[in-house]
Amino acid sequence: MSCDKFDERLQQLLDQRLEPADDRELQHHAQQCADCRSLLEAQRRLFSAFECDPYGRTGLTDNFAEKVVTAFVAEQPPVRSWGQKAWAGALVAVAALLLLALLPGLRPITNHRVSPAPSTNNVVENAAPIVPTVAVPKYVSHETSPASEPLGTNAVASLPPPGQGTNDWIDNLRESISEVSLENLEPMDQIADGFRPVATSLQSAVGVLRRTLPGGGENRHKPMPAASGMWNNGLDVHV
Amino acid sequence: MVDLVDRYKGQVFGLCLRMLGQRQDAEDAVQETFLRVLKSLGRWDASRDFEPWLMAIAGNRCRTALAARRRRPMPQTLEDDTVPDADDGQRSAEQLAEEVQLALADLRFEYRQAFVLFHEQEMEYAAIAQVMDVPVGTIKTWVHRARRELMERLRLRGIHQETRNVLRQV
Numbered sequence: 433m434s435c436d437k438f439d440e441r442l443q444q445l446l447d448q449r450l451e452p453a454d455d456r457e458l459q460h461h462a463q464q465c466a467d468c469r470s471l472l473e474a475q476r477r478l479f480s481a482f483e484c485d486p487y488g489r490t491g492l493t494d495n496f497a498e499k500v501v502t503a504f505v506a507e508q509p510p511v512r513s514w515g516q517k518a519w520a521g522a523l524v525a526v527a528a529l530l531l532l533a534l535l536p537g538l539r540p541i542t543n544h545r546v547s548p549a550p551s552t553n554n555v556v557e558n559a560a561p562i563v564p565t566v567a568v569p570k571y572v573s574h575e576t577s578p579a580s581e582p583l584g585t586n587a588v589a590s591l592p593p594p595g596q597g598t599n600d601w602i603d604n605l606r607e608s609i610s611e612v613s614l615e616n617l618e619p620m621d622q623i624a625d626g627f628r629p630v631a632t633s634l635q636s637a638v639g640v641l642r643r644t645l646p647g648g649g650e651n652r653h654k655p656m657p658a659a660s661g662m663w664n665n666g667l668d669v670h671v
Numbered sequence: 672m673v674d675l676v677d678r679y680k681g682q683v684f685g686l687c688l689r690m691l692g693q694r695q696d697a698e699d700a701v702q703e704t705f706l707r708v709l710k711s712l713g714r715w716d717a718s719r720d721f722e723p724w725l726m727a728i729a730g731n732r733c734r735t736a737l738a739a740r741r742r743r744p745m746p747q748t749l750e751d752d753t754v755p756d757a758d759d760g761q762r763s764a765e766q767l768a769e770e771v772q773l774a775l776a777d778l779r780f781e782y783r784q785a786f787v788l789f790h791e792q793e794m795e796y797a798a799i800a801q802v803m804d805v806p807v808g809t810i811k812t813w814v815h816r817a818r819r820e821l822m823e824r825l826r827l828r829g830i831h832q833e834t835r836n837v838l839r840q841v
Contacts, residue, residue, distance in 0.1 A: 439819075443815050471826060474822040478818075478821050492701070500705045504672070504710070
């Protein structure tokens, strides 16, 4: 066996995870060739070194896995709880309903002024031309000229008829808005980027509504206009 | 998750220790490996073996750690003067292991990783090819070269001298 064959055979045995020292041909050549003998001995020492464990390889701390998992959990972004998600969802739903129900009422303001059909209940001719809320014209126009107000009729459908718990409905609505505080509920930076414009719009809309609804925001401590018969038509206004 | 880490931590630590040669660096690499694995577990292709994927991540962590080490001054952990003369015949197993570790550190990164995965982790060539993302033939070549370089290094440094003396006496 030549030295090249010796090397080839040695690699072959190691590839098969066999012990070269057990191979007769290799041993025979190694006895005759000092270089190959030293190489074989180096191989033996090399692999015996792997059986030694000077670094305490198995000495990872017992709680190593717990430490890793703790570090992993700490790196995770905060996950909103189910309650938080439900709360945010309810808020968005309420805000959307408010927009659907009340925004169309902005347009009949013009109607109120151009069609002053006299109403036995709520018209005071010299009343100041103040439109206290965006919701008021709906009831006025509904009572006085329902046919002339096609706008917003769908939105008003969910409202109770005038004189039948309207204030309660508004009060509940206001309270629900008071309870649903966008500013306190969900910091904007916790809302996904794609929803931020929508959330901002809703937040603004709800803010406007809170300020303009009777008894809400700026109007909360203001006395109701005495001349506004619409608020005194037998309804108790608790604001 | 704890079970997953417990199951594979020894294997990953073995590779990292051989690749980095320092216990603290190896522990850090193991932790980074498992953090990376846990984060990426959702993207793991379940049709492929988990172990090669894990060891590939560990290898990459080791490569990153070595690159970081090169950028900062490191104290020499093992010096030649700690190795006694080859003729004294008193070399302990620990010293031999340290010598082998030094020899490993001098190998090309790919040779070292292939060698450790084959001989210490006892992975098959095909699995190592998956880990290192190269053909099986390349892995074989790297392992053969790693062996030759290591054996030659040990022979030149006289690690085998003691045995040679014994054989002569016989």
